[in-house]
Amino acid sequence: MIAELEESLGAHRLFVSGLLHDGAETIALISPDEPGFWAHVTAQPEFFDGGPDPLDRWSERVIGALAPRFGARALYPFTGPPWQPFVSWALRSGQSFASPLHLMCHSRMGLWASVRGALALPGLLALPTPAPETCTNCPAPCTTACPVDALxxxxxxxxxxxxxxxxxxxxxxxxxxxLARRACPVGESYGRLPSQSAWHMRQFHP
Known part of the structure; x- marks a missing residue:
């Protein structure tokens, strides 16, 4: 099932960034698959219709459409209450870890870690081997990168x-x-585009 899900997500430049058991379900965390995600998503209708929160609306449309194909429930980090425990799930998946900055560091995305949603799949599916801890032997350049020590x-x-x-x-x-996120050695090879980072900065501080 996970291989089929990965194939379906790939058409939308998304990937399964973590799996964990929760009750009688398997939670599949879904993240941007770079390089290529930003060019794909910014060409979607939500980015041209003038409505608010285009990235969140696109995520709901795409992940929500996949849910019934897999008999799953679609879950999102930006809808609530109730708010779903996405950070806890990511840490429990064994693919993400708490960085010295208290930001989540993913084994592939580094400090660019982002989750667009999740599918709660029926049953307890096989889980992958946990990734090596990202920050244990890292010189942690992220801790000195912020020019105003905001992190x-x-x-x-x-x-x-x-x-x-x-x-x-x-x-x-x-x-x-x-700058602190950019300093993460793990995230250097992820392929995050400056244009995407600039867009997110504008959402944070217009």
Whole structure:
């Protein structure tokens, strides 16, 4: 079933980024498959119809359409209450880990880790071997990359981050993406485009 799901997701430039058992179901976490995701998704109708939240609406349409094919329930991190425990699920999957910045670090995506939704599949399916822990032997360049120390052991200081983005010095983060996330060695080969990071920055700080 998972191989068939991966094939179906591939047509939408998505992939299964983690699997875990939850009760009598298997949760399949679904993430952007780079390179290629951003070019694909920004060509979809949701990005041209003038409506709000085009990425979330596209995710609901695509993942929601796949759910009945697999007898599954579609779940999303942006709809609630009730809010689904996506971070907990990701950590339990053995493919994502807590970074020194308290951001999730995925074994393939690094600090670009993102989950667009999940399918709750019936039954307890076979799970993959957990990935090697991403941050244990890493020199952690992410911890010193932020020019204003907005990310650290005490969490994310969003106000300091936003204030920096309003300055000329913040242009690099606005147009290329968060320096701390970009510093992650694991995520370097993921293929995340600066244009996607800039779009997300505009959603965070218009």
């Amino acid at each position: 650290g052991p005490d969490g994310y200081d969003t106000e300091t981050c936003r204030a920096h983005l309003d300055t000329p010095e913040g242009a690099d983060c606005r147009t290329q993406g968060c």
